[in-house]
Every structure is written in structure tokens, then in C-alpha cells.
Amino acid sequence: MTAEFAIDVRDLHKRYGDRKVVDGLTLAVPAGEICGFLGANGSGKTTTIRMLCGLIKPDGGGGTCLGLDIVRSAPLIRRQIGYMTQRFSFYDDLTVFENLDFVGAVYELVNRHQAVRAIIERMGLADRSDQLAGQLSGGWKQRLALAACVLHEPKLLLLDEPTAGVDAKARREFWDLIHDMAGEGITVLVSTHYMDEAERCGRIVYLSDGKIVVQGSPDAVARGSGLVTYEATGADLDIAARKLRLMAGVEAAAVFGSALRIAGMDRAALDRAIASPDGGGALAWHEAVPQLEDVFIHLLSQPAKGAS
Amino acid sequence: MNGFSFRRFLAVLRKEWIQVRRDLFTLQMIIALPVLQLFLFGYAINSDPKHLPTGLLSADHSKYERTLVAAMQNTGYYDIRSLASEAEAERGLADGELLFVVNIPPNFDRSVDRGEQPTILMDADATDPSTIGNAAAALASLTGTLDRDLPQAVQSRPANLPFLFELHARYNPEQLTVLNIVPGLICIVLTISTLFVTTLSITRETERGTMENLLAMPVRPIEVMLAKVVPYIAIGYAQVILIIAIAAAVFGLPVRGSILLLTLALGLFIASNLALGLTFSTIARNQMQAIQMAQFTLLPSFLLSGFMFPFKGMPVWAQWAGELFPVTHALRIVRGVLLKGNGLAEIAPELWPIIAFTLVIAAIATWCYRETLD
Numbered sequence: 001m002t003a004e005f006a007i008d009v010r011d012l013h014k015r016y017g018d019r020k021v022v023d024g025l026t027l028a029v030p031a032g033e034i035c036g037f038l039g040a041n042g043s044g045k046t047t048t049i050r051m052l053c054g055l056i057k058p059d060g061g062g063g064t065c066l067g068l069d070i071v072r073s074a075p076l077i078r079r080q081i082g083y084m085t086q087r088f089s090f091y092d093d094l095t096v097f098e099n100l101d102f103v104g105a106v107y108e109l110v111n112r113h114q115a116v117r118a119i120i121e122r123m124g125l126a127d128r129s130d131q132l133a134g135q136l137s138g139g140w141k142q143r144l145a146l147a148a149c150v151l152h153e154p155k156l157l158l159l160d161e162p163t164a165g166v167d168a169k170a171r172r173e174f175w176d177l178i179h180d181m182a183g184e185g186i187t188v189l190v191s192t193h194y195m196d197e198a199e200r201c202g203r204i205v206y207l208s209d210g211k212i213v214v215q216g217s218p219d220a221v222a223r224g225s226g227l228v229t230y231e232a233t234g235a236d237l238d239i240a241a242r243k244l245r246l247m248a249g250v251e252a253a254a255v256f257g258s259a260l261r262i263a264g265m266d267r268a269a270l271d272r273a274i275a276s277p278d279g280g281g282a283l284a285w286h287e288a289v290p291q292l293e294d295v296f297i298h299l300l301s302q303p304a305k306g307a308s
Numbered sequence: 309m310n311g312f313s314f315r316r317f318l319a320v321l322r323k324e325w326i327q328v329r330r331d332l333f334t335l336q337m338i339i340a341l342p343v344l345q346l347f348l349f350g351y352a353i354n355s356d357p358k359h360l361p362t363g364l365l366s367a368d369h370s371k372y373e374r375t376l377v378a379a380m381q382n383t384g385y386y387d388i389r390s391l392a393s394e395a396e397a398e399r400g401l402a403d404g405e406l407l408f409v410v411n412i413p414p415n416f417d418r419s420v421d422r423g424e425q426p427t428i429l430m431d432a433d434a435t436d437p438s439t440i441g442n443a444a445a446a447l448a449s450l451t452g453t454l455d456r457d458l459p460q461a462v463q464s465r466p467a468n469l470p471f472l473f474e475l476h477a478r479y480n481p482e483q484l485t486v487l488n489i490v491p492g493l494i495c496i497v498l499t500i501s502t503l504f505v506t507t508l509s510i511t512r513e514t515e516r517g518t519m520e521n522l523l524a525m526p527v528r529p530i531e532v533m534l535a536k537v538v539p540y541i542a543i544g545y546a547q548v549i550l551i552i553a554i555a556a557a558v559f560g561l562p563v564r565g566s567i568l569l570l571t572l573a574l575g576l577f578i579a580s581n582l583a584l585g586l587t588f589s590t591i592a593r594n595q596m597q598a599i600q601m602a603q604f605t606l607l608p609s610f611l612l613s614g615f616m617f618p619f620k621g622m623p624v625w626a627q628w629a630g631e632l633f634p635v636t637h638a639l640r641i642v643r644g645v646l647l648k649g650n651g652l653a654e655i656a657p658e659l660w661p662i663i664a665f666t667l668v669i670a671a672i673a674t675w676c677y678r679e680t681l682d
């Protein structure tokens with residue numbers, strides 16, 4: 001069965017007690033795409049991913065993963081996806097090799113030992129293959145987990161914050177790997193809190209209180225936000241930033257190295273703020289292109305639409 | 309294609325076995341604990357159970373006999389009923405339905421009147437010496453019972469009693485407490501290593517988050533659960549063999565029945581524990597809850613099964629509660645097979661309650677069983 005969309009779900013709902021954790025989520029991810037999943041803590045990313053691989057049953061709605069129904073065919077879906085949990089969930093008292101060997105055996109791989117050795121090479125885990133997983137540092141644990149979830153050559157990867165706590169170089173390698181795999185035709189849904197990672201996705205989906213607020217390519221999201229940003233250089237930027245934050249229309253003001261950057265939705269108010277002697281009057285300003293990060297800070301500080 | 313897969317089961321089993329081997333502390337405890345208990349437990353049990361079931365075998369129901377039986381009843385220790393034959397007496401003792409059989413010799417009245425000092429033989433089930441100890445001691449006070457009815461010449465004097473009691477301690481002639489301890493210890497240790505450890509090892513996966521990973525892989529929960537219990541079944545049997553071997557070598561424990569029969573019957577007991585363990589692990593959200601639930605089972609195993617306190621000495625409601633627990637029946641089976649040489653026919657009445665319990669609990673486990681994280 002070939003499907004145009006690797007993920008195609010409609011109107012997913014999940015409630016814990018009185019709280020709607022996922023609230024009418026509709027998502028279609030074309031095969032071969034890298035889809036970034038963003039949103040504040042508790043916005044429902046993990047819950048959505050768990051519903052996609054059949055680990056929890058949606059209260060309402062449904063759809064398909066790889067053309068298979070997420071409720072009725074969950075066991076079939078599981079053979080073809082790789083799910084990397086947010087929390088490290090391999091066995092601390094098994095070595096790297098034993099953990100991977102176990103995963104290979106559970107998927108009933110034919111050339112198991114060969115596949116395990118190959119993935120150990122590919123992930124650079126060779127030096128650590130006899131080390132107990134519990135003794136690995138956080139970043140190496142994440143690599144082991146990624147190795148384990150690609151071992152059986154899945155068609156769809158669901159990665160829940162795979163790079164949390166991983167150093168910059170390892171993160172870069174991680175993403176190179178994700179792009180390699182996408183190049184091989186694998187679809188990837190990856191949740192993250194890092195902007196540089198969001199920028200490497202073909203499409204980003206932003207969740208707030210269980211609803212999708214924006215989605216599209218990183219460029220389109222940044223441009224379509226309607227956000228106005230100004231940048232300034234000069235002296236005493238930190239003091240200016242603190243004053244500006246208190247002014248009407250300024251949603252965010254932050255210093256990046258030698259530049260001060262402010263953002264807001266209301267252009268007139270922003271213009272007044274930078275002209276005011278109490279605000280940014282002493283600095284030289286120019287308008288800047290809104291970055292993804294500006295958009296997300298803006299979204300994160302919005303009260304959720306429709307929420308009480 | 310989504311049925312039980314033996315290869316996936318083996319994969320999980322191999323993983324479990326590595327983990328069991330790496331957990332040296334638990335392994336050492338599992339070996340050391342029963343051995344320590346075996347040596348330490350021995351002497352603590354003391355109690356005074358009454359109303360013990362007693363059978364009466366008598367050729368001619370005579371006048372003296374009636375007086376004597378009434379006096380025995382009055383001590384409070386004996387509940388006496390008449391038996392038809394020796395065979396019935398033997399069966400009663402072997403099944404544990406009777407703890408004593410009183411054999412009144414033929415022509416008892418005439419022998420007493422003639423001063424022949426006849427002997428009343430008391431057969432006693434001594435597998436649990438603490439149960440029959442006080443009852444047997446009370447017999448000594450009964451030798452004067454007949455005095456009022458006796459001719460002057462044969463009335464009881466210290467040197468010349470009208471009749472004698474002879475206690476015949478069956479199954480455990482030396483009345484060694486350790487012979488009672490061993491069967492109990494086998495049952496308790498099996499409960500700990502199967503029920504406790506399995507419940508814990510499954511909830512540990514839930515608590516550490518590895519269950520989420522397992523569930524997201526093609527492995528089925530039933531494969532996980534089975535693979536988790538198999539190593540502990542092996543360990544449980546190893547413990548049983550260790551206990552029996554030490555008890556036989558050091559304390560002279562007799563092995564009168566078939567070890568094969570014992571092994572199979574204990575397999576049933578293990579199955580009941582595993583069913584319970586699976587149920588607990590589907591309910592418990594963390595290891596603390598799991599421990600509490602398992603402990604809730606372990607306490608009655610000690611207290612109501614007849615291990616700590618003689619079963620017949622417990623109040624009736626406690627006996628009923630005790631009958632519900634597989635451990636009570638397992639205890640009788642182990643005592644019966646090891647000490648009395650019971651065969652399948654004799655232990656069958658104890659097997660059914662265990663089977664019933666296992667089926668009910670397994671049904672509950674299936675009911676509570678989750679393939680998802682909900």
C-alpha cells in the first residue's frame with residue numbers, strides 16, 4: 001500500500017480529566033518530508049506522537065500512518081516506524097550492543113548481528129559498544145536511542161526531542177543524519193525546542209494547547225506572521241532593552257551580541273517606542289526581517305486562542 | 309501475523325536473563341534468604357489450638373468408653389466422631405481431615421475391671437507438632453476419669469493406672485518442628501520469588517519508561533510478561549531444590565512421596581502466583597504500589613495458611629479466608645507429599661482450589677491488561 005501522505009490524521013482529540021490536551025488536530029505530512037513539531041511545554045506534542053504510533057487511543061478523530069489506520073492497525077504500524085521517546089527508555093543494565101541486539105531480535109531482523117554492527121559504525125558508537133547504557137553521557141544515550149529506532153529501517157521516524165541535552169556538534173551530525181535518511185525516502189516527524197533545528201525542517205507545525213496555530217515552511221511562517229522587527233546598535237543596549245520591554249506595543253526586546261532586537265505586531269506603537277527618549281530614542285534603528293525565533297517568542301507569549 | 313511469536317519471546321527472555329544475571333545483589337538474596345530462614349525459623353512456633361478433629365475406632369461401644377470419650381471432649385481439645393473402619397482412619401489421617409485416631413481395644417471394659425491395664429492407642433498426625441502438642445499432653449489428666457465407676461480394687465493409683473494411653477506420632481515421629489517449617493518455607497519462598505519479583509520486574513519497566521519503548525516495538529505484552537516470569541520460575545525451582553536438599557542433609561527431612569508429583573503440583577502454585585503478579589503489575593503504576601500489593605498477599609500467606617499458626621487452631625472465619633489462598637493448599641500438598649507420601653489422589657482436593665483461583669485471577673489480569681499507555 002503506497003500512500004501520498006505518510007501521516008494523515010483528522011480532528012484528533014485527547015482529554016486527560018477535564019483538560020483537552022489535543023484538541024482537534026489535523027495534520028498531513030507528505031512522504032519523504034521532514035516535519036518539525038514545535039510548541040510550548042505541555043502543548044501536546046508528545047501526546048500527539050503517541051497517538052500516531054498507537055500507544056494511546058484518541059478520544060475522537062482518527063486517520064492513517066503509512067496508509068494504516070492508527071487505531072485498528074497499530075501493531076502493523078509499529079513494525080514500520082521508529083519511535084524515539086522523549087525520555088531515554090533503553091536498559092541501563094545492558095550494554096550498547098546488547099540493547100541494539102535486543103531491538104533487532106524483537107523486530108525479528110534476518111541479519112541481525114550484521115545490522116547491529118552496521119548501525120554501531122554509522123552512529124559512531126563503536127568505541128562504546130561494550131559500555132553499559134546507564135554509564136553513557138546524555139548525548140551518547142540519545143545516539144543509542146536514535147540508532148535503536150532506525151535499526152529496522154523504518155519508513156517513518158517519530159522523534160520526540162531527540163537532541164535534548166546534546167552538544168552543538170553532535171546536534172549538527174544528528175541533523176545531517178536525519179537529512180540523509182529523508183533523502184532515502186524516510187518521512188520524519190521531529191519535535192524540538194531549538195530554532196536552528198526548526199529551520200532545517202521542510203515544514204514546521206506549531207502547537208498551542210493541543211491545536212495547530214501555524215504551519216508551513218520556516219520561511220513562510222516567518223514572513224506570514226505579520227510581525228514587525230527592528231534592530232539597533234549602540235551603547236548601553238541592556239538598559240535600553242529593559243526600558244523598551246515596559247512600553248506599549250513592544251512584545252519582545254532582547255540583546256544579541258552587539259545588537260538589540262525588538263518585535264511587535266503593531267507598527268505604529270513600535271515606531272513610537274523607538275522614537276521616545278524614554279525608550280530607544282538614543283539609538284540608530286533599522287527594520288529587520290522577522291526570524292523564526294521572533295515568531296516563536298511571539299507565539300509563546302500569546303494566550304492560546306479559544307482557551308479559557 | 310500478530311499472534312504470539314516465539315522468537316520475540318526468546319528475544320525478551322534473553323534480555324531478562326542478562327538483567328537477572330547482572331543484578332547480583334538480588335540473586336544473592338534469593339539464594340541466601342531461604343537458607344537463612346531455614347536455620348533461623350525453627351523454634352518460634354507455640355500455640356494452643358483446640359477442637360482438633362479426632363476419629364474413634366472401637367469394636368464394642370462400651371460404658372467406660374462413653375465416659376472416656378465424654379471426658380476427652382470436655383478437655384476442649386478433641387472433637388470426636390466414630391469411624392467405621394481402619395481404612396477410613398488411615399484415609400482421614402492422610403488427607404488431614406483427622407489429626408487423631410483413638411483406638412479402643414476390644415473388650416476394653418472387661419480388661420479394665422480385671423486390672424489388666426489395657427492400652428489405648430492414639431494415632432496422631434505429627435507433621436505439625438505444635439498443633440497436637442498440648443492436646444497430647446492433656447491425655448495424662450484423663451487416666452482417673454473412670455474412677456467413679458470402677459470396682460474398688462482397680463481404682464487408679466499412681467503406680468497402678470486402670471488403663472494407659474500410647475501416643476503414636478505418625479509421619480514425624482521425633483516431632484521435629486523443622487519438618488513443619490520446611491514445607492511452609494518452600495511455599496513462602498516461592499511466593500516471594502515468583503509473585504514479588506515478577507510484579508516488580510514488570511512495574512519497573514513502567515516506572516523507568518522502558519515500557520513505552522517496548523510497547524512501541526512489535527513485541528506483544530504477553531510475550532514480555534511470559535519472558536519475565538520464566539527466569540523466576542527457574543529460580544523458584546532452584547530454591548525449592550536447595551531447601552529440600554539442605555533440610556534432608558542437615559535436619560533429616562524425609563522425602564516420602566514423589567518429587568515429580570511435588571514439582572508438578574508446585575508448578576500449579578507458581579502459575580497462581582504469576583497470574584496474581586500479572587494482575588498486580590497491570591494495576592500498579594509504580595514499584596511502591598506493586599510492593600504494597602504483593603505484601604498484602606504475603607501477609608495472609610504467612611498468617612492464615614497454617615504456616616505460622618496451626619490451621620485448625622484459627623477461628624472459623626480465618627480458616628475460610630485461608631482456604632481462598634493458594635498458599636494454604638500448596639502448604640498441605642508439600643506436607644502431604646514430603647512427610648506423608650501422599651499420591652495424586654490424596655492431594656487432588658487441594659489442587660482444585662488452586663486451579664480455580666488461578667483461572668479467576670487470570671481472567672482479571674486479561675480484563676485489566678493494557679496494550680497502550682492509557
Ligand SMILES: Nc1ncnc2c1ncn2[C@@H]1O[C@H](COP(=O)(O)OP(=O)(O)OP(=O)(O)O)[C@@H](O)[C@H]1O
Pocket residue numbers: 016021039040041042043044045046047048086
Ligand atoms: N498520562 C497523563 N495523564 C494526565 N495528563 C497528562 C498525561 N500525559 C500528558 N498529560 C498532560 O498533557 C499535556 C500535554 O503533554 P505533552 O507531554 O503532550 O506535552 P509536550 O508538548 O510533549 O510537552 P514538552 O515540550 O514538555 O515535552 C500536559 O499538560 C500534561 O500534563
Ligand SMILES: [Mg+2]
Pocket residue numbers: 045046047086160
Ligand atoms: Mg513532550
